[in-house]
Amino acid sequence: MEYNGIAHCSIKRCIIIVGCVTFFLFVNINITTANENIDGTIENENIITEGGGGGGGGIVIENMERGDEIGNIAVDDSIQEELKDIENAGIRESDVRVESESIVTDEDVNSGTNDVSEEIPPVIIPEDMQLTQLDPVEVGYVRQMELEPGKFYDVKTIGSKPPIFDKNELLDLSETRKALAPLDGLNLMFDDTFRHFVDIVLDLDSDRLLSALEFRRIPLIMSKVTDWIEKHHDVDSLGDDVKSRMKSGPDRISHQVWINHNEYDAQEVLRNRLIKLTGLHPDIIKTSEQLQVVHYTPGGHYHAHHDSTQIIDGRPCAHTSYLYPHDPHSHLLSSRVCRYITVLYYLADTEEGGETAFPAADNETFSEQSYVKDNKTVEPRDLTSHCKDANLYLQPHHRMAVMWYNHHLDRERGWLGDRNLFAFHGGCDVIKGEKWIANNWITVDDNYEMQMLLHYKRIHEPQQVVLNIPPADVTEVTKDPTSNEGTLTRNDDVIEGINQSDDESSQGHHEL
Numbered sequence: 343m344e345y346n347g348i349a350h351c352s353i354k355r356c357i358i359i360v361g362c363v364t365f366f367l368f369v370n371i372n373i374t375t376a377n378e379n380i381d382g383t384i385e386n387e388n389i390i391t392e393g394g395g396g397g398g399g400g401i402v403i404e405n406m407e408r409g410d411e412i413g414n415i416a417v418d419d420s421i422q423e424e425l426k427d428i429e430n431a432g433i434r435e436s437d438v439r440v441e442s443e444s445i446v447t448d449e450d451v452n453s454g455t456n457d458v459s460e461e462i463p464p465v466i467i468p469e470d471m472q473l474t475q476l477d478p479v480e481v482g483y484v485r486q487m488e489l490e491p492g493k494f495y496d497v498k499t500i501g502s503k504p505p506i507f508d509k510n511e512l513l514d515l516s517e518t519r520k521a522l523a524p525l526d527g528l529n530l531m532f533d534d535t536f537r538h539f540v541d542i543v544l545d546l547d548s549d550r551l552l553s554a555l556e557f558r559r560i561p562l563i564m565s566k567v568t569d570w571i572e573k574h575h576d577v578d579s580l581g582d583d584v585k586s587r588m589k590s591g592p593d594r595i596s597h598q599v600w601i602n603h604n605e606y607d608a609q610e611v612l613r614n615r616l617i618k619l620t621g622l623h624p625d626i627i628k629t630s631e632q633l634q635v636v637h638y639t640p641g642g643h644y645h646a647h648h649d650s651t652q653i654i655d656g657r658p659c660a661h662t663s664y665l666y667p668h669d670p671h672s673h674l675l676s677s678r679v680c681r682y683i684t685v686l687y688y689l690a691d692t693e694e695g696g697e698t699a700f701p702a703a704d705n706e707t708f709s710e711q712s713y714v715k716d717n718k719t720v721e722p723r724d725l726t727s728h729c730k731d732a733n734l735y736l737q738p739h740h741r742m743a744v745m746w747y748n749h750h751l752d753r754e755r756g757w758l759g760d761r762n763l764f765a766f767h768g769g770c771d772v773i774k775g776e777k778w779i780a781n782n783w784i785t786v787d788d789n790y791e792m793q794m795l796l797h798y799k800r801i802h803e804p805q806q807v808v809l810n811i812p813p814a815d816v817t818e819v820t821k822d823p824t825s826n827e828g829t830l831t832r833n834d835d836v837i838e839g840i841n842q843s844d845d846e847s848s849q850g851h852h853e854l
């Protein structure tokens with residue numbers, strides 16, 4: 343696909359900016375204290391884990407001090423020191439960035455020490471790259487859309503906050519599902535011991551301590567952490583957040599695999615329909631994440647979470663962060679998932695349960711208060727207990743798809759706005775039968791220049807483009823990572839791909 347001239351100009355400027363003084367890199371030592379509450383506020387003194395891979399979720403360990411330990415999970419000294427320095431200087435952590443290897447703050451910038459802001463003209467986003475959003479009009483509204491020449495689909499609004507649409511018969515992906523069925527059981531993440539994860543997967547720098555950054559990788563193996571904490575600790579002494587997380591069990595019980603972009607012809611058809619459906623520039627669809635297929639059996643669920651991380655200064659998007667001209671590994675620990683849209687395909691009927699729930703959808707008075715029902719406080723995140731307390735829930739139906747916007751649209755710029763708090767969602771427990779879904783996340787960097795750099799690279803240096811960057815906490819591990827080589831991209835494959843970013847044959851690289 344040819345790149346258009348206007349965007350080229352912008353890319354050139356982007357590269358100049360990258361090369362010159364005006365490009366802010368982010369602080370890698372960041373302890374990510376941004377706890378994404380469901381109301382979007384950020385708690386600063388907690389160490390949090392944040393979801394991803396399949397979305398958000400996470401746990402909060404309240405007020406951890408240096409030296410605090412959970413088993414061999416200890417709060418890393420250097421991070422505490424960094425935080426203290428920042429705190430003492432009266433500067434919020436999110437205000438700190440690294441510019442040309444030296445730490446600068448917004449204060450420096452404002453006081454002229456590193457006065458670069460004036461040199462950056464506002465970015466004019468060319469019209470064909472601008473983001474759009476389908477107008478929900480109102481719940482129940484149905485629009486006919488021609489997603490393939492001569493083929494019309496009913497697209498129905500089922501939520502307006504966030505805009506949520508469903509469509510029947512969007513694509514029959516059952517062939518894909520059948521092909522994947524034998525993989526059930528291959529993902530042996532839960533069969534490994536927790537120690538294995540601490541030593542090999544989580545303790546990235548092998549210092550026998552789990553730093554806060556490393557700690558962020560935990561949520562997907564939460565059940566093991568919970569078991570461990572229960573066995574070794576006085577549970578009563580833990581913070582309320584931790585206790586509530588432990589009560590609601592693992593955030594997620596499911597198996598998931600990623601499918602290379604070109605694995606099935608159906609994927610090309612699907613991409614073309616999504617270009618029509620979303621009205622987005624084809625390159626945005628083509629550089630988005632690969633399809634993730636998820637399988638749940640009875641008891642399987644995914645507690646409510648956000649698929650996209652809140653925009654936080656200083657943390658780049660995972661899908662572009664490796665393009666920053668600095669340490670290619672750092673993004674693994676400090677990036678965000680930036681998913682403008684979620685398209686979720688149901689690949690099978692589920693006999694009972696397994697609803698996709700949106701606890702906050704169209705809740706006009708959305709706040710923590712709104713979850714007090716019958717004089718009882720409801721923990722909306724816990725979909726095992728509160729599936730049907732959600733404002734909107736959908737029963738999985740084969741061939742149905744649901745799409746929603748995880749971010750608002752900044753209409754003035756035509757680019758990504760804040761995260762939409764109402765997009766909080768999850769998968770309820772499967773009670774009977776199985777649940778098969780596929781996630782198609784449309785990734786967009788709030789930093790337009792970085793998104794353009796990605797498109798530029800896809801055309802001009804495709805070997806450098808990785809289309810399935812795992813967010814920081816993706817820790818899926820298989821016992822035999824070489825099996826099915828060439829057909830499936832699992833997260834650990836991709837991590838390898840990044841670590842060997844000069845190796846073009848690496849599995850993490852996919853050309854379109």
Ligand SMILES: O=C(O)CCC(=O)C(=O)O
Nearest residue numbers: 396397644697698768769
């Ligand atoms: O299982 C579902 O219905 C929702 C899944 C989901 O939210 C996710 O994979 O991010």
Ligand SMILES: [Fe+2]
Nearest residue numbers: 396397648649
């Ligand atoms: Fe999700």
